[in-house]
Amino acid sequence: MSGAYWQPEIETMAPAALRELQAARLRETIARAMQSPFYGECYGRLGLAPESIRTVDDVRRLPFTTKEDLRGHYPYGFLTVPPQETVRLHCSSGTTGNPTVIFHDRHDLDSWANLVARSMYCAGVRDSDVFQNICGYGLFTGGLGFQYGAEKLGALTIPAGAGNSRRQIKLMQDFGTSAIHAIPSYLPRLFDEFQALGLHPAEDTKLRIILTGAEPHSEETRQRLQEMFRCKVFNSFGLSEMNGPGVAFECDCRNGLHLWEDCFILEIVDPETLEPMPDGERGELVLTTLDRRAMPILRYRTRDLTSILPGPCPCGRTHRRIDRITGRSDDMFIVKGCNVFPIQVEKILMKIPEIGSDWLIVLDTVGDNDELLLKVEISPAHFTGDMEALERVRRRIIHEVRDEVLVSPHVQLLEPGALPKSEGKAQRVQDLRKKS
Amino acid sequence: MAHQVSVFMENKPGRLERITEILSGGGVNIRAMTLATSSGGWGVLNLLVDRPQQAKDALTAGGFAAALREIVVVQMPDAPGSLGRIVGLLAKSGLNIENAYGTVLREGQGAILVIDVDRTAEAGTLLRTSGVTTLEDDAVYRL
Numbered sequence: 316m317s318g319a320y321w322q323p324e325i326e327t328m329a330p331a332a333l334r335e336l337q338a339a340r341l342r343e344t345i346a347r348a349m350q351s352p353f354y355g356e357c358y359g360r361l362g363l364a365p366e367s368i369r370t371v372d373d374v375r376r377l378p379f380t381t382k383e384d385l386r387g388h389y390p391y392g393f394l395t396v397p398p399q400e401t402v403r404l405h406c407s408s409g410t411t412g413n414p415t416v417i418f419h420d421r422h423d424l425d426s427w428a429n430l431v432a433r434s435m436y437c438a439g440v441r442d443s444d445v446f447q448n449i450c451g452y453g454l455f456t457g458g459l460g461f462q463y464g465a466e467k468l469g470a471l472t473i474p475a476g477a478g479n480s481r482r483q484i485k486l487m488q489d490f491g492t493s494a495i496h497a498i499p500s501y502l503p504r505l506f507d508e509f510q511a512l513g514l515h516p517a518e519d520t521k522l523r524i525i526l527t528g529a530e531p532h533s534e535e536t537r538q539r540l541q542e543m544f545r546c547k548v549f550n551s552f553g554l555s556e557m558n559g560p561g562v563a564f565e566c567d568c569r570n571g572l573h574l575w576e577d578c579f580i581l582e583i584v585d586p587e588t589l590e591p592m593p594d595g596e597r598g599e600l601v602l603t604t605l606d607r608r609a610m611p612i613l614r615y616r617t618r619d620l621t622s623i624l625p626g627p628c629p630c631g632r633t634h635r636r637i638d639r640i641t642g643r644s645d646d647m648f649i650v651k652g653c654n655v656f657p658i659q660v661e662k663i664l665m666k667i668p669e670i671g672s673d674w675l676i677v678l679d680t681v682g683d684n685d686e687l688l689l690k691v692e693i694s695p696a697h698f699t700g701d702m703e704a705l706e707r708v709r710r711r712i713i714h715e716v717r718d719e720v721l722v723s724p725h726v727q728l729l730e731p732g733a734l735p736k737s738e739g740k741a742q743r744v745q746d747l748r749k750k751s
Numbered sequence: 752m753a754h755q756v757s758v759f760m761e762n763k764p765g766r767l768e769r770i771t772e773i774l775s776g777g778g779v780n781i782r783a784m785t786l787a788t789s790s791g792g793w794g795v796l797n798l799l800v801d802r803p804q805q806a807k808d809a810l811t812a813g814g815f816a817a818a819l820r821e822i823v824v825v826q827m828p829d830a831p832g833s834l835g836r837i838v839g840l841l842a843k844s845g846l847n848i849e850n851a852y853g854t855v856l857r858e859g860q861g862a863i864l865v866i867d868v869d870r871t872a873e874a875g876t877l878l879r880t881s882g883v884t885t886l887e888d889d890a891v892y893r894l
Contacts, residue, residue: 693816695817698759698816698817699818700797701820701849702849705793705795726791727791727792728792729793730759730761730814730815730816732814
């Protein structure tokens with residue numbers, strides 16, 4: 316493989332032909348979904364016939380599917396086949412109530428692996444690369460999802476798993492790792508370990524591509540990671556309900572993520588009215604699987620907020636691009652009457668070199684008032700011993716956050732490494748407020 | 752030019768102890784120190800040590816944010832008015848003192864004053880030409 320595309324005929328398909336393909340696959344998906352207890356009952360009640368679907372826009376006639384639906388029909392309510400015909404399941408942590416579980420048959424796994432391979436190829440990974448997957452295996456889809464995709468692509472794949480930075484670096488050096496995948500909150504810790512060993516990834520490894528995702532992060536974070544590692548960092552999007560990684564991925568332009576429309580129907584809706592949003596306007600991403608057999612899901616409300624980037628991409632791919640996820644409709648918090656997304660705070664912090672890459676928002680009740688406390692670590696590389704400079708940084712954060720979210724934060728400067736580190740996704744908001 | 756080591760420190764129990772542990776573990780001897788605290792629960796600890804580079808490296812390896820800062824070190828008679836004369840000279844030239852701390856040497860040898868000032872080189876020249884004894888870096892570290 317040496318061309319620009321993994322599947323040129325699909326990735327550059329004319330938009331009209333792509334819509335035709337989607338409509339045909341939507342009809343097949345509805346017919347198949349009706350074999351599951353959940354959709355059989357739901358669509359049967361509505362008298363919905365697959366052949367009545369003419370264009371892809373007819374998807375709007377279908378009701379939405381929510382996470383609560385998945386949980387409420389745990390574990391087998393969405394299966395179109397007997398469980399013994401499936402070969403893998405992944406499920407969410409399910410800290411409250413039933414987890415959401417997704418089953419795959421052989422076809423589903425193969426289709427998913429192909430989407431991940433296509434995504435990695437789109438970011439420039441080739442079969443000559445050595446790919447190290449630095450994330451949790453097991454139920455988390457980032458592990459096996461990237462493993463199968465990278466193997467399908469033909470890259471030598473190291474299933475390194477999460478954590479143990481020193482071993483990660485040894486593997487990278489010993490086997491000539493040229494591409495890695497890790498969540499954005501882990502990457503600065505990996506870099507710190509390089510520094511502690513007196514090494515730099517750009518000089519002491521062959522690393523040239525970093526794939527990241529699974530946590531919403533800002534463009535400023537990407538810039539910071541690119542400067543840190545001195546290589547290209549690509550954003551990806553996926554969720555376990557839609558397989559996991561490989562739903563949408565950045566190409567070399569790194570301006571929006573191509574959402575693979577041969578396998579998903581992309582809609583952006585107003586989270587309140589559920590009406591479609593025009594291109595370029597932010598709303599909730601709604602997805603329909605078009606190539607999943609064991610457990611199709613239609614019009615799934617992802618809770619992720621993004622917009623469709625209008626216009627074609629210079630890379631030549633015709634699958635439309637979504638903007639980076641700016642938050643989830645359920646990670647927004649309200650403090651002093653203002654709606655705040657953690658990513659609004661992140662993009663301010665990541666522009667300030669004196670501040671490290673870890674941070675935490677603590678919401679607390681002080682007296683009768685809710686307070687927003689922002690805990691940030693200072694960066695050892697930019698510390699000069701100048702107290703006045705640190706005081707200016709603190710005031711800058713207060714002003715910029717207040718201008719952005721309209722709430723004046725308290726800012727606490729911490730020593731490097733003072734914030735608790737998690738193995739999985741970073742926790743960015745701690746709500747200690749008294750519930751009235 | 753002599754250097755002090757400046758360390759960012761959260762104002763909570765055990766941090767100063769941790770810093771001194773790291774330094775003694777690295778064979779670094781502390782000559783003088785001062786802690787400047789902010790109202791925000793953090794501060795900067797300034798240390799005059801015998802081996803500043805080793806001290807900075809050990810603290811960085813121990814997870815602290817540490818930096819070397821240029822300083823002017825002057826020797827002055829242990830007598831009334833000495834300090835006033837020095838800060839007066841700097842003030843007249845518009846040189847702003849960020850921080851200063853002193854320590855008394857062995858009996859009869861006078862005292863030294865560590866000055867963290869903007870435009871260190873200029874401050875050193877000014878003091879020397881005004882007849883104040885400044886110490887070279889190796890003399891400072893051998894104190």
